[in-house]
Amino acid sequence: xxxxxxxxxxxxxxxxxxxxxxxxxxxxxxxxxxxxxxxxxxxxxxxxxxxxxxxxxxxxxxxxxxxxxxxxxxxxxxxxxxxxxxxxxxxxxxxxxxxxxxxxxxxxxxxxxxxxxxxxxxxxxxxxxxxxxxxxxxxxxxxxxxxxxxxxxxxxxxxxxxxxxxxxxxxxxxxxxxxxxxxxxxxxxxxxxxxxxxxxxxxxxxxxxxxxxxxxxxxxxxxxxxxxxxxxxxxxxxxxxxxxxxxxxxxxxxxxxxxxxxxxxxxxxxxxxxxxxxxxxxxxxxxxxxxxxxxxxxxxxxxxxxxxxxxxxxxxxxxxxxxxxxxxxxxxxxxxxxxxxxxxxxxxxxxxxxxxxxxxxxxxxxxxxxxxxxxxxxxxxxxxxxxxxxxxxxxxxxxxxxxxxxxxxxxxxxx
Amino acid sequence: xxxxxxxxxxxxxxxxxxxxxxxxxxxxxxxxxxxxxxxxxxxxxxxxxxxxxxxxxxxxxxxxxxxxxxxxxxxxxxxxxxxxxxxxxxxxxxxxxxxxxxxxxxxxxxxxxxxxxxxxxxxxxxxxxxxxxxxxxxxxxxxxxxxxxxxxxxxxxxxxxxxxxxxxxxxxxxxxxxxxxxxxxxxxxxxxxxxxxxxxxxxxxxxxxxxxxxxxxxxxxxxxxxxxxxxxxxxxxxxxxxxxxxxxxxxxxxxxxxxxxxxxxxxxxxxxxxxxxxxxxxxxxxxxxxxxxxxxxxxxxxxxxxxxxxxxxxxxxxxxxxxxxxxxxxxxxxxxxxxxxxxxxxxxxxxxxxxxxxxxxxxxxxxxxxxxxxxxxxxxxxxxxxxxxxxxxxxxxxxxxxxxxxxxxxxx
Numbered sequence: 070x071x072x073x074x075x076x077x078x079x080x081x082x083x084x085x086x087x088x089x090x091x092x093x094x095x096x097x098x099x100x101x102x103x104x105x106x107x108x109x110x111x112x113x114x115x116x117x118x119x120x121x122x123x124x125x126x127x128x129x130x131x132x133x134x135x136x137x138x139x140x141x142x143x144x145x146x147x148x149x150x151x152x153x154x155x156x157x158x159x160x161x162x163x164x165x166x167x168x169x170x171x172x173x174x175x176x177x178x179x180x181x182x183x184x185x186x187x188x189x190x191x192x193x194x195x196x197x198x199x200x201x202x203x204x205x206x207x208x209x210x211x212x213x214x215x216x217x218x219x220x221x222x223x224x225x226x227x228x229x230x231x232x233x234x235x236x237x238x239x240x241x242x243x244x245x246x247x248x249x250x251x252x253x254x255x256x257x258x259x260x261x262x263x264x265x266x267x268x269x270x271x272x273x274x275x276x277x278x279x280x281x282x283x284x285x286x287x288x289x290x291x292x293x294x295x296x297x298x299x300x301x302x303x304x305x306x307x308x309x310x311x312x313x314x315x316x317x318x319x320x321x322x323x324x325x326x327x328x329x330x331x332x333x334x335x336x337x338x339x340x341x342x343x344x345x346x347x348x349x350x351x352x353x354x355x356x357x358x359x360x361x362x363x364x365x366x367x368x369x370x371x372x373x374x375x376x377x378x379x380x381x382x383x384x385x386x387x388x389x390x391x392x393x394x395x396x397x398x399x400x401x402x403x404x405x406x407x408x409x410x411x412x413x414x415x416x417x418x419x420x421x422x423x424x425x426x427x428x429x430x431x432x433x434x435x436x437x438x439x440x441x442x443x444x445x446x447x448x449x450x451x452x453x454x455x456x457x458x459x460x461x462x463x464x465x466x467x468x469x470x471x472x473x474x475x476x477x478x479x480x481x482x483x484x
Numbered sequence: 485x486x487x488x489x490x491x492x493x494x495x496x497x498x499x500x501x502x503x504x505x506x507x508x509x510x511x512x513x514x515x516x517x518x519x520x521x522x523x524x525x526x527x528x529x530x531x532x533x534x535x536x537x538x539x540x541x542x543x544x545x546x547x548x549x550x551x552x553x554x555x556x557x558x559x560x561x562x563x564x565x566x567x568x569x570x571x572x573x574x575x576x577x578x579x580x581x582x583x584x585x586x587x588x589x590x591x592x593x594x595x596x597x598x599x600x601x602x603x604x605x606x607x608x609x610x611x612x613x614x615x616x617x618x619x620x621x622x623x624x625x626x627x628x629x630x631x632x633x634x635x636x637x638x639x640x641x642x643x644x645x646x647x648x649x650x651x652x653x654x655x656x657x658x659x660x661x662x663x664x665x666x667x668x669x670x671x672x673x674x675x676x677x678x679x680x681x682x683x684x685x686x687x688x689x690x691x692x693x694x695x696x697x698x699x700x701x702x703x704x705x706x707x708x709x710x711x712x713x714x715x716x717x718x719x720x721x722x723x724x725x726x727x728x729x730x731x732x733x734x735x736x737x738x739x740x741x742x743x744x745x746x747x748x749x750x751x752x753x754x755x756x757x758x759x760x761x762x763x764x765x766x767x768x769x770x771x772x773x774x775x776x777x778x779x780x781x782x783x784x785x786x787x788x789x790x791x792x793x794x795x796x797x798x799x800x801x802x803x804x805x806x807x808x809x810x811x812x813x814x815x816x817x818x819x820x821x822x823x824x825x826x827x828x829x830x831x832x833x834x835x836x837x838x839x840x841x842x843x844x845x846x847x848x849x850x851x852x853x854x855x856x857x858x859x860x861x862x863x864x865x866x867x868x869x870x871x872x873x874x875x876x877x878x879x880x881x882x883x884x885x886x887x888x889x890x891x892x893x894x895x896x
Contacts, residue, residue, distance in 0.1 A: 352596060359593045362585060398558075482540045 085470050085479070088326040095321055096463035103456035110449030114442040121440075126195045128442055132184055133196060134428050135447040137282060138306075138421055139454045141299070143178050144275050145307025146171035147234060148300075150241050151271060154257065154264040160335055162478035163327045166469050167314055169245050170462050171307070173238040177457040179231040181450060185282065186227055189220045197223075199288045210365070211288055218288060226281060230274045237267050245469050252471035275300055286431040290369045294354045299427075301347040306420045308339045309413035316410045318467065327468050330404040331483040337403025340416060344397065348390040373426065377436040381426050389419040421447060501674040504627040505531075505647040506658055507634070508667040513539045516642035519665035520545040523644065526661050530650035534634070534643040556614045557607045564606030568599035586815050627676045633669070645673065764863065766841030766848070773841035780867040787875065790868030797861060798869065801854075806830035806876045825853045830873055831880035843870045 118128025150168045153161050161168075185196060194201045199218040205211045216222070240263065247256035276296025284295050292298075312333065318324045358366045373382055393412055402408045425443070469475065510516045513535065520533055524547045533542060576582070577590035587594070616622070628634045628645060637643050644667075646658055662670045719726045730736045730744035739746070753759060761767055763777040780786060795804070803809040808829040816824040828835070835843070847866055850856030857866065878886075887895060 352593075356593050356596065 085327050085468055085475070088468075089323050090327065090466045090468040090470060092318075092323070092459070092462040092467050093464060095318075095323070096459055099459040100456050100463075103452045103459060107449050107452030107456060110445045110452060114446040114449060117440070117442045117445070124193075124195070127440060128446070129184065129188055129195045130429065130432050131440065131442040131446040132450075133282065134421070134424050134443065135450040136178075136181055136185060137279075137299075137424050137428065138447055139181065139450045140178055140278070140282075141303040141306050141420070141424070142171060142310055142454065143174045143234070143238075144271075144278075144300075145303035145305075145310075146174070147238055147241075148268075148271055148275070148303065149307050149311075151237070151264050151267050154241070154260045155268055157261070159474045159477045160332065160481045160483075162472050162475050163324070163332060163468050164311055164315060164336070165472075166245065166465070166467055167311055168307070169238075169242045170458050170465075171310070173242045173461060174454060174457050175231060175235040175238045177454065179235065181453065182227070182231070186224060189223055192220065197285055197288075199285060205288075208289065214288060218285060223281060226277060230278050233270055233274055237263070237271070246465065248469055249466060249471055252473070254473055257472070272296075275303070283427050286428065287369065289365055292354050292358070292366070292369075294350055298347075298350050298354060301343055301350050302420050302423055304343040305340060305347060305416050308336050308343070309416045309420075312336050312340070312409055312413040313417070316406050316413075319406070324467060327479060329479075329481070330406075331481050332478075333406060333409050334400065334403045334483045337397060337409050337412075340412065341394070341397040341403070344390060344393045344416070348386075348394075351385075351390075372430045372434040375436075378426070378430050381422065381437060385419070385423055385426060389416070389423055393419075501677065503648045503655065504673045504675045505645050505649075505653075506655075506662060507628060507631060507671045507673050508644045508662045508665065509633060509636075509669045509671070510642040510644070510666070511640075511668050513642055515666050516644060517541055517545045519644055519662070519667070522661065522665050523646065526652070526658075528646055528650050528652055528658070530647040530653075532645050534628075534637040534645070536636075536638055536640060536642075539642075551618060553611065553614050553618060557611045560610035561603045561607035565599045565603035567606075568602035569595055571602075572598060583816075583819075586812065588819065625676070628673050630676055630678070631671065631673060633671070641668075762841075763867075766839075766844035768841070771841075772839040772845070774839045776840060776867060776871065780864060780871070782871060786868050787871060789865065790870070790872035790875075793861060793865045793869045794872045797857060801827040802830055803827075805880065806873060827854070831877050836877045836881070840870050840874065843873060 114128060114131065115125075118125050118131075121127045146168050150165065150172045152158070153165055153168070188196045189200055192200055194204070197218075198204050199211070199214070200220060205215050205218065211218075241260050244256050244258075244260040248254075279296045279299035283299065284291065315324060315328050315333075315336075319328065355370065358370055372378060393416055396402055396408075396412050396415075402412065429437070472478075508519065510519060516533060516535065517539065520542065523531055524545065533546060535542070572595045573590050581589045583589070628643075633641070634643060644662070644665075646653065646662070648655075650658075652658075659670060732745055734744040735742055736744035748754060760777070761769075762773055763779060766773055776782065798806075799810055800812045801808070801810045803813070806829070808827040810827065813824075813827050817826070844866060846854070847861075847869060848856060848858035848863075850858075861869070884892060884895070
């Protein structure tokens with residue numbers, strides 16, 4: 070329970086007493102390193118992709134995994150900030166700005182999504198087999214999906230998703246920055262009012278996006294819980310990412326007093342809860358498919374339970390659920406930066422394995438076919454994502470310092 | 485948070501007041517926290533604090549060690565999970581092994597929900613009751629409840645009580661310690677000599693009666709199991725076995741004509757009615773027929789329908805060409821449980837020579853371990869299936885001479 074102490078002194082110049090909440094000093098360095106790393110890694114990936122001599126088919130597969138990874142960070146942040154406004158959270162005020170900066174990355178993500186959209190517009194079946202009309206006519210079940218699965222509507226949906234997400238992220242950040250200027254909760258009213266509808270809109274768009282970009286790789290396969298599965302990954306990823314970001318900032322002398330073990334504890338609780346949630350959803354999907362034993366559904370698991378893919382599945386069960394479950398169970402693990410950031414990093418890596426497992430077996434049913442671009446594309450897009458966020462953080466406070474609830478958040482105690 | 489070990493001695497008659505402890509009252513949480521730290525440093529053990537809301541840091545100030553409850557809950561959760569798995573393993577794979585839709589007897593995915601639910605149930609119950617037991621709850625009375633001022637502990641005051649039972653308690657010194665901590669007031673709390681400690685007789689009698697009454701249903705159950713009765717069982721839920729039935733030749737007023745026995749619905753034939761011996765039983769004057777009934781002509785349409793029906797009903801066991809290697813058979817073979825009778829290879833010589841009427845009867849009524857398909861497959865379709873089986877048999881022994889001359893060229 071949060072215990073109100075004395076009202077926090079609000080200085081006219083935005084800031085938090087006894088704490089450095091500005092990113093300005095770090096921004097140029099982070100931007101430079103991240104941008105050059107991102108560009109270099111992507112160049113390596115493209116170069117290696119060209120040597121495959123398959124018209125960048127293999128590269129696009131790696132790219133899709135990497136893109137869904139960074140998209141999950143953006144979507145997770147969008148959800149998280151909306152949620153904080155929806156429930157009027159007070160504990161999270163000190164880390165809310167970081168979430169907002171991450172959530173407003175949608176324009177950059179839209180740019181990063183262009184190769185995928187291009188593959189559809191160029192009528193190439195490098196990613197999505199449904200682009201080919203004759204394939205869609207080959208089975209009656211597929212012909213029935215034609216009204217949804219066609220390049221025109223696909224691109225229209227893409228436009229809807231990204232405009233909605235961009236608008237929402239921009240709006241959430243704008244309200245919060247307005248508060249930095251004027252103080253008071255008034256500026257946040259806008260964010261609070263849109264949050265219920267935004268949440269519904271988010272649920273629909275995020276579900277459809279995960280279906281569009283991952284599930285339709287195999288157009289005959291379907292799972293009604295798929296959107297939730299991807300969402301669970303987004304939530305784990307965003308909390309883990311926030312932990313790592315704050316630990317990095319504290320390492321560089323920022324936010325050292327604002328973010329306390331109590332806040333880490335809460336971020337850790339969310340990581341723990343959604344690790345369990347992920348397992349719950351993943352298992353629900355498996356159980357229903359396993360029980361019903363319908364050919365059009367089991368094929369997805371059949372591919373993933375044979376050969377080296379089965380090994381990846383076991384890694385996920387143990388690494389994405391078993392180990393972090395026990396690792397994050399204790400409150401000490403969640404309150405200590407070293408252990409919490411270890412698990413945050415761990416989950417972020419396993420999240421990549423999870424997406425790899427969702428996407429790649431469809432292309433390579435025979436077994437894991439690992440290539441260097443799988444790694445470099447992922448890290449490259451991640452670096453570009455970081456650069457984009459860091460660029461936006463420049464000249465802005467890392468904490469909404471004139472939020473009246475900041476004092477409560479600063480004094481927040483997690484018993 | 486209170487820890488009170490043994491109940492105070494029972495005092496029957498009012499006598500000289502017995503000291504229970506010293507109660508200090510504070511008007512804010514910070515002073516209480518400081519006081520708690522001071523009392524703890526003084527080495528006292530039997531004392532407690534009372535606050536109107538949870539005060540952060542009070543645990544550390546009082547030196548309360550972290551509870552074992554999480555470990556109990558964890559152990560209970562693991563136990564529940566294992567019990568759930570064991571229960572299902574034993575019932576499904578040992579005690580009553582039964583194949584369900586071709587899955588292994590003991591299949592882990594199906595067990596997860598129950599193991600999960602039992603883990604949650606046992607840890608939740610352990611958390612709840614463990615919390616009560618570790619806190620010595622329920623604790624319906626306490627001497628400080630008699631202090632009028634103590635009522636404010638639920639409103640706006642903070643209290644600290646040191647029990648006289650503490651080994652280091654000393655009415656003068658302890659009081660001095662409390663006085664130093666800046667209380668609003670320090671009060672002496674006496675043992676409760678006014679309230680009746682004895683449980684009223686009526687309550688005890690009532691409990692005994694309840695206990696005995698609670699045994700009655702069990703007695704009745706035991707009696708019912710050991711004796712026989714002519715009266716029908718009591719039905720709380722009136723399900724299908726309590727529906728009205730009409731015996732043959734009985735009157736039944738619900739029907740317009742008042743008869744209980746119903747004439748056949750117009751245009752239908754009862755299963756036993758043998759209109760056409762050849763068609764329904766595959767026999768001609770009692771002997772298995774070697775020809776198909778005239779209503780089932782050997783043409784392309786019938787053959788196609790026969791193939792569709794065969795692929796639907798027979799292929800899972802007998803396989804696509806009738807060799808007995810269907811998926812069910814393969815699966816059962818792989819399980820290697822030793823109780824499986826493999827489906828017959830339909831292309832064997834003795835079956836090839838068997839009259840079609842007899843094949844038809846095997847399919848209609850079932851044969852040995854193979855179930856009957858009469859109730860499932862329409863009669864003409866059964867004949868068409870046999871027609872297709874014949875085609876399969878023919879196929880398995882085909883020679884080049886069977887290929888029409890025109891197409892033979894292409895093969896050679």
